[in-house]
Structure formats: C-alpha cells, structure tokens
Amino acid sequence: MSIASELDKAQKLIGQSKYKDAQAIYDRVQPSLERISSYDLTVKYYGDQGILNFYQGDFTGAFSKFEMAYEQAVDNKHEIDQMRYLNNMGAAMTYKGDLKGSVSVQEKSITLAKKLNDTLQLSKSLNNLGLVYDEMGELDRALGLYEKAIKLKLTLGLKEEALTTRLNIAGIKLALGKKKDSSLIQSALYEYQQILKDAQELDKPKTTLQALNNSAIIYKIQGDTARAMSVYKDVFKKAELLKDDEVYRVAALNLGINYYQKHEDDIAAKYLFIAEPIIESNSMPTERAKLYKYLSYLYKAQGNDDKAYSYLESYTLAKDSLSNELLQDKIANFEIKYSTAEKEQEILKQRATLAEKALEIQKSNQVITLVSVGAVFIFLLGLLFYRQQKIKNAQLTKEKELEKAMAQIEIQNKLQEQRLRISRDLHDNIGSQLTFLISSIDNLNYGQKLGRQTTSEKLSELSNYTRTTIDELRDTIWAMNKNNISIDDIHDRTNTMVAKININSQDSFLVETQFEENMNITFNAIQGMHIFRIIQESLNNAIKYAQAHLILIKSAKEENNLIITIIDNGKGFDIEQQSLGNGLKNMQDRASMMESNLEITSTLQEGTHVALTIPI
Structure with missing residues (x-):
C-alpha cells in the first residue's frame, strides 16, 4: 500500500475515534516518508497527526505537529495550507490556555481566509475566536461569534463541521441559563440530545461523549444526581477506552467534584488526582481553576492547611489570568479589523451592483438615442443622484470621524480613571508601608548603637512588613486588570x-x-x-x-x-x-x-x- 493510501486510512480511523490504530500507521510510514521529498505527503503527515493529538486531548503535541505543517506550508509558499494550520494552531493554543497567542494566529488565519475567499476556514476562525471569549466568560460576545460560524458552515452544507459549534452554542445557553434565564437550561439539554442523535448517525464517538457529559451537567442542575453520576461514569470508562484525554479528564474532574459534594472525600480525591496531571499539561485556565479550587477544599477538610493554601493560590492565579485587560483589547482590535473587512466586501458588492446598473442605463440610452428629451432627463437624474450620493458620502465621513473622536475620548477617560484608582491605592497602602520600612531601617541603625532590640528581631519585623506590602501591591494589580x-x-x-x-x-x-x-x-x-x-x-x-x-x-x-x-x-x-x-x-x-x-x-x-x- 502506498504512503498516500496509508495516510488516508489513518485519517478515516481518526474520524472513527480509533486513535491507537491511526498512530500505528503514522509510526509505520515515518521511515518511508523520510526517504522521499514530497510536500503534499509531509504536510498531511504532520497536520493529520496534529488532529489525532488534538482529539486525544494532547494539545501541546497537537500544536507542535500543526506548527511543523505550517512551517512546511510557509517554505513552499502554500497560502491555503498556511491558513488551515494557523487556524488549527490557534485552537490548540486556546485549549492550552495561551489566549493571547491564539488571538494572534487567528488574526493571521482570518486575514488569509478573507484574501483567499475561503468561507470554511473563516467559519473555523470565528468559532475559535468565540472559544477565547467563552473561556474569558464573555458569553454574549462568544455566542455572537459562534452563530456567525455556524451560519457559514450550514450555508456550505457542512453538517459534521457544525457539530462542534453546536456544542459550543449549547454550552453558552447552559451558562446563561445558570446566570440569567433558567428556561435556557432546558433548551440546552434539548440541543445536546439532538447533537447526540446526529453524532451517532455520523459515527462521531468523541462528539457523542461530549454531548453525554454536558447532558449530565444539566441532570445535576435539575436535581437528578444519580442519573448525572451514572452518565459521568459511563463517559469516563468510554473515554479511557478511546484514549481520549480531553473527555477523560473532564469526566474525571466532574466525578471528583460530585463525590466531594456528596462528602465522599476518598473517592473524590481518586478522581481529582486522575484529572490533575492531564489538566495541568493540557487544559484551559477554567478547568485548572476548578481543579485547584476543589483540591484546596479537599485538603482543607483533611486539615492540611499548607496544601489547601497552595492550591488556593494556584486557583486565584488561574482565575485572574482570564481577566487580562490587554487580552481583551487585543481581541477587540481583532474584531474591529474583521468588521472592517466585512464592510469593505459589502462596498465592493455595492460597486459591482452600481456598475451593472450603469451598463443597463448605457444600453437603454443606445435604444433611445433619438429621443433627446429622454436623454436630457436621464442625464439630469444621474447628476442629481451623483450629488446626493456625494453629500451622503461626506456625511458618512463626518460621522465616522465623530465616532473615532468619541472613541478616543472614551479611551482617555478610562485611562484617567485607571490612573486615579492606582494612584490612590498606592498612596493609601503601599506608600505608607514603604515609609514605615524606611523608618524601621533608620531605627534599626540607631537601636544597634544603643544596644536595644536585636537585629534579627527587627529584620524579622521588616520581612513580615515587606510581605504585607507585596500582597497590597498584588491586590491593587488584581483589581486594575479587571473590568x-x-x-x-x-x-x-x-x-x-x-x-x-x-x-x-x-x-x-x-x-x-x-x-x-x-x-x-x-x-x-x-x-x-x-x-x-x-x-x-x-x-x-x-x-x-x-x-x-x-x-x-x-x-x-x-x-x-x-x-x-x-x-x-x-x-x-x-x-x-x-x-x-x-x-x-x-x-x-x-x-x-x-x-x-x-x-x-x-x-x-x-x-x-x-x-x-x-x-x-
């Protein structure tokens, strides 16, 4: 069997969640692939292995393989493949928790998608950008991007591709249901059941497990804990057999949390410890935050305060990483660029339409060339339209300039508020504490001459006060980074x-x-x-x-x-x-x-x- 046929076979096995068999093929063809020089086979080898790693939940390995495929595409000036693997790299970075990096590569991917007029890759980039907002808790904005993505996918008739975005939309409904409108929770459950049915028909075991796992979350919310636990256990076992680390770690985490809430700490610890190494190596910050939170609770219940405090600090750091203001600005700028590109395309369509109408007018004029009155009337009508359009364009230009000025004013106001807030907290807390440190050091020098308080005691006091000062500074930065x-x-x-x-x-x-x-x-x-x-x-x-x-x-x-x-x-x-x-x-x-x-x-x-x- 040729290398191309082997790689096609491995690709089909990945779609059937037969990951072990697919990996065996990749291991087998690697020596043969190294002896030949084929761009198409090499880029497919790396790219499809990246998909395999991604489906298994190994996002670090997936990013590495996607990056190798991207480098091959850059060396061979293949823009379509560059766009595809940039998009895949962005998805892997999001799941790894590198949200800033994800936004940067998604920006490159969407620029190429616009240039190449590739609707499929554009829909994938929109979906992945929605994941970033989803991870940050910006649910309404995430939902807007998911809806744009699924509209493009369904327009192309891509039912399989739409499954992932449908899962994301149902997840947003569930989150909004818990926060705002409880009727959305039942709507999310109905959507998960429809996705489960479609995934089984399309033979997509991974999506089937994801829909089951998310349905179990709703059963728990509705008070049917026994049913939720039964589904979690079933998903956990099946994910282990499929070697799907992504679903496996989520199921283990959910089981650990539910057993802790049932006060069965030993069983809870078993599942949380199973989830811990996988989540720490390959997961989003929200999953890490949830894991650290419940490990802190568990150690606190066991009386191990040092461990409990250590995990509580890790939980706080993971949670704080989701509210980075610079990241929000970066995404906002990216959306503005995307919206601008959409408007430019709309303008091009309008220009094409106007050109067609002008051609029709020209043909009509040729037919009625002998009717001078009609020709004059059409000329005057065209002149009037041109003047009105010119006035309208001038008005639109002024409106855009005004909007830009207002945006600049708003940015300056926000910056000023931020400066005042930082200034007052630094003055009230950090400034007074640093003054105390300076005074204490002077007293220490004087005390040594008089033989009063020992140097070690005074240094111990200064050490404790310095720690307090650092904590105050961290608190101020924590508040500054949040809207x-x-x-x-x-x-x-x-x-x-x-x-x-x-x-x-x-x-x-x-x-x-x-x-x-x-x-x-x-x-x-x-x-x-x-x-x-x-x-x-x-x-x-x-x-x-x-x-x-x-x-x-x-x-x-x-x-x-x-x-x-x-x-x-x-x-x-x-x-x-x-x-x-x-x-x-x-x-x-x-x-x-x-x-x-x-x-x-x-x-x-x-x-x-x-x-x-x-x-x-």
Whole structure:
C-alpha cells in the first residue's frame, strides 16, 4: 500500500475515534516518508497527526505537529495550507490556555481566509475566536461569534463541521441559563440530545461523549444526581477506552467534584488526582481553576492547611489570568479589523451592483438615442443622484470621524480613571508601608548603637512588613486588570488572605469565613476593591488591637442588599471615647463612595461587630 493510501486510512480511523490504530500507521510510514521529498505527503503527515493529538486531548503535541505543517506550508509558499494550520494552531493554543497567542494566529488565519475567499476556514476562525471569549466568560460576545460560524458552515452544507459549534452554542445557553434565564437550561439539554442523535448517525464517538457529559451537567442542575453520576461514569470508562484525554479528564474532574459534594472525600480525591496531571499539561485556565479550587477544599477538610493554601493560590492565579485587560483589547482590535473587512466586501458588492446598473442605463440610452428629451432627463437624474450620493458620502465621513473622536475620548477617560484608582491605592497602602520600612531601617541603625532590640528581631519585623506590602501591591494589580469583580472573586481573595493569616497565627487565634454561595452579584473594579479593602482593614484591626480568639467574616444576600460582617470576640472598645483613626475613616469613606452603609458597634470585654450594607 502506498504512503498516500496509508495516510488516508489513518485519517478515516481518526474520524472513527480509533486513535491507537491511526498512530500505528503514522509510526509505520515515518521511515518511508523520510526517504522521499514530497510536500503534499509531509504536510498531511504532520497536520493529520496534529488532529489525532488534538482529539486525544494532547494539545501541546497537537500544536507542535500543526506548527511543523505550517512551517512546511510557509517554505513552499502554500497560502491555503498556511491558513488551515494557523487556524488549527490557534485552537490548540486556546485549549492550552495561551489566549493571547491564539488571538494572534487567528488574526493571521482570518486575514488569509478573507484574501483567499475561503468561507470554511473563516467559519473555523470565528468559532475559535468565540472559544477565547467563552473561556474569558464573555458569553454574549462568544455566542455572537459562534452563530456567525455556524451560519457559514450550514450555508456550505457542512453538517459534521457544525457539530462542534453546536456544542459550543449549547454550552453558552447552559451558562446563561445558570446566570440569567433558567428556561435556557432546558433548551440546552434539548440541543445536546439532538447533537447526540446526529453524532451517532455520523459515527462521531468523541462528539457523542461530549454531548453525554454536558447532558449530565444539566441532570445535576435539575436535581437528578444519580442519573448525572451514572452518565459521568459511563463517559469516563468510554473515554479511557478511546484514549481520549480531553473527555477523560473532564469526566474525571466532574466525578471528583460530585463525590466531594456528596462528602465522599476518598473517592473524590481518586478522581481529582486522575484529572490533575492531564489538566495541568493540557487544559484551559477554567478547568485548572476548578481543579485547584476543589483540591484546596479537599485538603482543607483533611486539615492540611499548607496544601489547601497552595492550591488556593494556584486557583486565584488561574482565575485572574482570564481577566487580562490587554487580552481583551487585543481581541477587540481583532474584531474591529474583521468588521472592517466585512464592510469593505459589502462596498465592493455595492460597486459591482452600481456598475451593472450603469451598463443597463448605457444600453437603454443606445435604444433611445433619438429621443433627446429622454436623454436630457436621464442625464439630469444621474447628476442629481451623483450629488446626493456625494453629500451622503461626506456625511458618512463626518460621522465616522465623530465616532473615532468619541472613541478616543472614551479611551482617555478610562485611562484617567485607571490612573486615579492606582494612584490612590498606592498612596493609601503601599506608600505608607514603604515609609514605615524606611523608618524601621533608620531605627534599626540607631537601636544597634544603643544596644536595644536585636537585629534579627527587627529584620524579622521588616520581612513580615515587606510581605504585607507585596500582597497590597498584588491586590491593587488584581483589581486594575479587571473590568468587573464578582462577589465570588472577593470571596476567593478573602479566603486566600485568611488561609495565610491562619498559617502564620501559631494557633493564637482563628479566622473563619461563612460565605453564601451562588449569589451572582457583580461590581465594577473600583467598588470591588473598596469592599475588599474594608474587609481587609476590619480584619487587620481585629488582629492588631482586639486580642480576639475568634474572628468571623460572613456574607449574605438580604432582599436588595449584600451584607458583609466581620465579628470578633476580643476586648472591644468604647466608641464614644475612641477617636476616629485613619483606618476607620478610610473604611467610612470607601463605604460612602459606594453609597453604602458601614456600621461599627463594640462592647467592652465582648467584642466588635462591623457590618457593611451594600445596595444591589
């Protein structure tokens, strides 16, 4: 059998999810392929192996093979193949979590697709760009790109190609259903059932497992946990047999989470540990964040605070990576370029239409050349149309210039707001702490001369204060990189801070959190930072001055308000006699800027109660 026939056979086996058999063919033909010089066979060899790796969930291996195929296409100046493998590289980078890199290669791919008028590759690039928005939680924008992609695929009659985009659209409906409209959840389930039916008819085992896995998520939401667990287990076993790491790791992660929620920690650990190495090597940030979150919970339940805190930090980093402002700007610029290209194509069509009409007018004029009055009338009519069109074009040019100016003004306003926010946080927190460090170093030099406090003790204090300063800087950068901050983000940030405090407390006191879940409340970045700073300042006051054994931080939704309370059982203070220090004044100022109410009550020898009430 020729090498070309072998490669065609391997390609069919991939479509049937017979990955092991396909890989055996690639291993067998490699020595023969190295002895000949054939661009078509070489690029197919690398490109199809990339598809095999991708379907198996090995996105790093897939990217490597796609890149080799792309380099072959560049060397041979084959633009169609360059476009195809750029698109595939972008998809692999998205699943690896390299969202910035994905946007860059998708931009190159879509430029070539426009140049070559390739509707199929254009639809794939739109789908992959939708994946980036999907991963960042920009659900409405992701849905818009998916709908454009599926419209192009269905126009071409590509039912198999449309399956992946249909899965993505159903996933968006499910996510929006959980956030906004619960009726969308049933709509998503119906779509998964239709995809399952079509995938089975088209003999697509991978898509079948993906539709089953996503249906199980909905069964769980609807309260049918037993059915959901049964489907997860079935998907897990079948994905293992197919050696499909992508579906295998997702099923393992879902099983681990569900067993943890059933308080069966040993079984939960088994599945989470199965998922961990695969997710860490090949997965999106959302999957890593979910894995780290539940591993942190698991270790916390086992009393291993060090491990719990380590995974909680990893979870925070993974989640923060999805809100990078530079990435959002990069995608926005890419969409503008795409929209501009679409408009240019529309203008070209209009010009062609006008040219056809002009030709018709010319033919008509030849027929009525003897009718002078008619010729004059047509001339005047054409002149009037030309003048009106010229006025309209001038008006459109002015409107575009105005829109561009307004956009520039809006960008400058946003930049100014960002500068003010950074300036105040750096001044309020980092500036004062660095001043303290300078003062402490001067005192250390003076203390050495007087033989007072030992150098090691003072250096230990400076080390701790420096760590606090770094944490303050990280918090400021965290808020700066976000357009919106959810109550879940604040909960996660507070849990990270509390875990670190408890580890360093040496059992002299304990900080606990009781946060209500699934509140779906979102603030802008400035409001979110104010809330976190009030919690942070209240906690610091309780630790420094209250001499408390227990500090409790709670959040709950009551009617149209979010209530955050910080309670300690320390020595308390007399509010009537206590002057309002800078810390308490800053807390009141932050609450006022959010049009919220901050109430502080304290009883001597009983403790202090801080309550922040935020209208929502």
